[in-house]
Amino acid sequence: MGTVEIRELECFLVLADELHFGRTGERLYVSQGRVSQLIRALEQRIGARLVERTSRRVRLTPLGETFLSDLRPAYDTLRAAVDQARAAALGGRGPLRIGFQGVAGHEFMDVVREFEERCPGCDTRMTELPLSDPFGPVHRDEVDIAVVLLPVQEPDLVLGPVFSRQPQYLAVSRRHPFAGRTALDAEELADAPLIGLGAPAPDYWRDVQAPTRTPSGAPVPRGPVVGTLQEGLSLVAADRGVMLLCLPTTQYHHRRDVAYVPVAGLPESALGLVWHGARENARVRAFAEAVADDLVRFGL
Known part of the structure; x- marks a missing residue:
């Protein structure tokens, strides 16, 4: 061997x-x-x-x-x-509270199931995090570990495996001129109000999810501010603004009144696993190891 x-x-x-x-x-x-x-x-x-x-x-x-x-x-x-x-x-039975933003895709749930099989004494509990509050539940000890959109610049949090790097898409109303397009350039974000995310998400994180300028520096018009994904999609459907989303989110949220158009020229979105450094335990480490072993196979 x-x-x-x-x-x-x-x-x-x-x-x-x-x-x-x-x-x-x-x-x-x-x-x-x-x-x-x-x-x-x-x-x-x-x-x-x-x-x-x-x-x-x-x-x-x-x-x-x-x-x-x-x-x-x-x-x-x-x-x-x-x-x-x-x-x-892991020391016998015990809960592991897992938070996620947007969509817990089938690949991620496969990892959760495999973790449960490896560690039958650990009871996993899934919790959806508000889109506008990715880090608060971890800081407040409402979840033990969370899957969040990057970037992460929180001094008290540990950033574990990074995965699911995906192209970005623009969600637009079926009535919007972009709806019939097969692709967009990032510079065209200057032509439509972009829906942003509200507090308590930190400014650096919100600016990445809804950039204020195009890659060349042109200002991007500000649209409404929302706290959840469903709020954002509802405003998109009403043609109140457009919204940047990653590919898996578009795949899980099909709507007859919303179109999703790929945007070239923007950095890929990515997910990261985070937990509070002061509350790290064996269950958290074991789950992070499972993500590193398995999710990396398709997030890469």
């Missing part, structure tokens, strides 16, 4: 199930090329071919079949040992 990477073994096990490099990549949230790279590395470490691949099919070699039958029970035992140790480190 000295030089064998656990990621290579995991990749081989999934490929043995799927017998398809593309589907294996989808399950592992990596590219098909990365799957090939991991399999080649494992074969080089072992010194023989484990997989035969043609233009029509993928199958295990006889050695690959033997390796699979030996590896699977050993891997399951290793995984169980890690899970039991993690559960013991």
Whole structure:
């Protein structure tokens, strides 16, 4: 085992199930090329071919079949040992209050479910955070850990894994001239009032979510200020302003009266996991580790 990477073994096990490099990549949230790279590395470490691949099919070699039958029970035992140790480190049952902004997507919920399986004594509780108050619930000890939009410049909070980097979209009313467009340039934000987010979110954070100037420095007209996502979408539908949103949020909030148009020239949005440094505990650390291990596979 000295030089064998656990990621290579995991990749081989999934490929043995799927017998398809593309589907294996989808399950592992990596590219098909990365799957090939991991399999080649494992074969080089072992010194023989484990997989035969043609233009029509993928199958295990006889050695690959033997390796699979030996590896699977050993891997399951290793995984169980890690899970039991993690559960013991958590010290039995206890809650983990997880806050999230906007949408807790299915990828994130997959991580929550996997964490619950690894740590059956930990009771997770999901809480939606106000869009205009990303850090307050963490500061006030209303949640133990939170998924928030970047940036984070709070001296008392710890920023953990950063993930889900996504392009930005502009939400506009179906009656708005932009609604028929297939794409926009960031400079065109100067042509429509941009809905902003209110207090208590800090100014530096609000300025990123609703910039006051285009990349070239042109002023962006100020639209209404809202506290929640639904307030913002309602004002967009009423053609009171436009609103910047990340791609996953647009996918989860389909409305017949709102159109979503990609905006070129803006930095990608990103999510980060944060918690209060003075209240960090074993459950928080275990969940942050789960996010780092699993979400990074598709947030990247």
